Amino acid sequence: MSPDLKDSKNIVILGGGTAGWIAANAMIDRWAEKGFSITLVESPEIGTVGVGEGSTPQLKVFFDRIGVEESEWMPRCNATFKNGISFVDWSTRPGFERYFHPFATKIDKHTATAFYFNTYARRQGVDVHAHPDRFFLSARLAENRQGPKPNENFPFFVEYGYHFDANLVGEYLKEKAKASGVNHVQARVLEVNQAPDGAIASLYTDAGEDIAGDLFVDCSGFRGTLIQETLQVPFRSFDKNLFNDSAVVLPTEQEASIGSQTVSTAMKYGWAWEIPLTHRIGNGYVYSGSFCSSDDAETELRTALGLLDSDVEARHLSMKVGRVESHWHKNCLAVGLSQGFIEPLEATALNLVCHTVYDFIETLETADFSDEGRDGFNERVNLGFEKVRDYIVAHYIMNSREDTDYWRQNGENKHVPDRLQQILQIWKEGKSLGQEIERQQIPTSYTAQSWCCLLAGYGFYPDIRPAPAGHPAATRVDMAEIDDFIGRCSMNFRSQDDQLRV
Numbered sequence: 194m195s196p197d198l199k200d201s202k203n204i205v206i207l208g209g210g211t212a213g214w215i216a217a218n219a220m221i222d223r224w225a226e227k228g229f230s231i232t233l234v235e236s237p238e239i240g241t242v243g244v245g246e247g248s249t250p251q252l253k254v255f256f257d258r259i260g261v262e263e264s265e266w267m268p269r270c271n272a273t274f275k276n277g278i279s280f281v282d283w284s285t286r287p288g289f290e291r292y293f294h295p296f297a298t299k300i301d302k303h304t305a306t307a308f309y310f311n312t313y314a315r316r317q318g319v320d321v322h323a324h325p326d327r328f329f330l331s332a333r334l335a336e337n338r339q340g341p342k343p344n345e346n347f348p349f350f351v352e353y354g355y356h357f358d359a360n361l362v363g364e365y366l367k368e369k370a371k372a373s374g375v376n377h378v379q380a381r382v383l384e385v386n387q388a389p390d391g392a393i394a395s396l397y398t399d400a401g402e403d404i405a406g407d408l409f410v411d412c413s414g415f416r417g418t419l420i421q422e423t424l425q426v427p428f429r430s431f432d433k434n435l436f437n438d439s440a441v442v443l444p445t446e447q448e449a450s451i452g453s454q455t456v457s458t459a460m461k462y463g464w465a466w467e468i469p470l471t472h473r474i475g476n477g478y479v480y481s482g483s484f485c486s487s488d489d490a491e492t493e494l495r496t497a498l499g500l501l502d503s504d505v506e507a508r509h510l511s512m513k514v515g516r517v518e519s520h521w522h523k524n525c526l527a528v529g530l531s532q533g534f535i536e537p538l539e540a541t542a543l544n545l546v547c548h549t550v551y552d553f554i555e556t557l558e559t560a561d562f563s564d565e566g567r568d569g570f571n572e573r574v575n576l577g578f579e580k581v582r583d584y585i586v587a588h589y590i591m592n593s594r595e596d597t598d599y600w601r602q603n604g605e606n607k608h609v610p611d612r613l614q615q616i617l618q619i620w621k622e623g624k625s626l627g628q629e630i631e632r633q634q635i636p637t638s639y640t641a642q643s644w645c646c647l648l649a650g651y652g653f654y655p656d657i658r659p660a661p662a663g664h665p666a667a668t669r670v671d672m673a674e675i676d677d678f679i680g681r682c683s684m685n686f687r688s689q690d691d692q693l694r695v
């Protein structure tokens with residue numbers, strides 16, 4: 194018989210990376226008053242992955258939910274504001290060598306219609322301005338190194354994410370969780386004991402302690418000690434769609450003024466991120482080990498950063514890209530790298546962590562441990578992963594580089610997920626992307642605006658041809674008016690440096 198929530202009050206979390214501490218904070222915040230006890234076990238010897246420095250707006254939602262102010266956590270974690278991501282050199286189409294993926298603002302509704310109209314006209318072959326950047330306030334803010342928080346007289350909310358030091362965020366969340374009552378055990382788990390029905394019964398540590406629980410949260414990182422190694426839940430790799438499986442990381446010094454965007458630049462065998470923190474810039478090259486060696490990747494990144502002769506040490510990492518078949522199996526919930534990972538191009542991992550944790554909390558509170566509740570949860574989380582994957586795959590399919598086999602094989606990859614194929618088809622046929630996105634009911638990932646920015650940003654358009662007389666696409670948007678409007682709006686925002694000083 195399935196246990197009831199009211200009988201399952203001992204929660205044990207394995208792993209003290211960002212995923213473990215996010216889960217601990219969310220659960221203690223929701224369930225402390227209901228008499229739950231939460232224990233988090235982590236091994237300082239094993240350590241955390243220690244990367245992951247960019248977020249989506251979902252991280253703000255998480256901090257708001259657990260009642261933490263930016264003025265409290267951001268300075269402690271060397272965090273900065275992020276307006277979105279620039280993609281540089283992914284496309285070779287003239288005029289489309291870079292574009293910006295903006296987070297949404299309330300202001301967008303005044304300019305997005307013109308953008309959609311121009312992308313529609315351009316898809317009919319009409320020669321209009323159909324690159325996204327001039328249409329979105331966040332793009333202007335990023336270009337000007339302005340922060341996303343408006344002055345008081347400008348009553349329109351601008352969505353934003355953050356950049357931060359992953360280790361410091363982990364430390365901060367640990368302190369907060371412990372202050373809220375989470376028990377913290379520092380020990381290595383050597384054995385996982387199972388009940389006769391296969392459920393997890395306890396974790397045996399190198400301190401000789403047997404930690405029993407009702408519900409186990411696997412935040413053990415890529416190894417997936419509970420969900421994969423113990424419960425043998427199969428892992429579905431995304432390697433046919435996403436070739437990158439490695440990364441090399443190198444910090445550089447902060448510039449005179451702090452930027453307010455992530456920059457993702459295409460390299461020979463992958464792409465490099467540039468993430469501005471308050472005290473340094475985080476850089477990393479995400480690449481495919483099937484196309485280049487780790488030494489070559491490090492040399493290429495060092496050359497790009499001007500660090501060939503520097504003794505700054507590089508960190509090398511492997512990535513397992515894909516997801517487990519079920520994120521909640523028996524009495525185990527997998528959160529973070531143990532449940533799966535999609536390469537960090539759009540910095541979505543912590544977004545998926547937060548969705549998983551809060552969906553689980555809601556499901557348990559409403560459907561208890563019922564099979565239907567669990568199955569519905571697994572379906573939603575799987576869909577969330579796949580829809581993020583589709584968006585990331587679109588970047589690779591859209592690339593038009595020819596300089597290496599890596600880019601050619603990405604561009605020609607025939608393993609295009611069905612939903613993505615439908616989106617590309619709708620775009621090519623000049624139909625409404627908004628309707629298709631709505632039809633696919635994308636819950637945790639990308640809006641029509643994001644999709645349009647991506648496809649338009651890569652210059653995925655037919656050749657220019659004369660519009661038939663009287664065709665609606667021949668109507669012109671006044672770009673000077675758009676520029677002026679965005680310019681006037683942007684005057685209500687101070688520089689990132691100023692906004693971080695408050």
Ligand SMILES: Cc1cc2nc3c(=O)[nH]c(=O)nc-3n(C[C@H](O)[C@H](O)[C@H](O)COP(=O)(O)OP(=O)(O)OC[C@H]3O[C@@H](n4cnc5c(N)ncnc54)[C@H](O)[C@@H]3O)c2cc1C
Nearest residue numbers: 208209210212236241242245247382414529530537542543
């Ligand atoms: C190259 C790269 C770039 C990334 N960039 C981003 C980004 O920009 N944005 C983003 O949101 N995410 C990013 N991520 C993902 C992000 O780093 C992770 O999602 C996040 O750090 C959560 O990791 P985790 O807590 O699941 O695992 P980990 O950090 O690996 O933590 C695992 C924990 O489990 C513990 N553990 C494991 N086994 C045992 C055991 N037997 N006994 C006791 N303890 C054990 C470890 O000690 C550790 O505390 C990136 C990932 C990579 C690889």
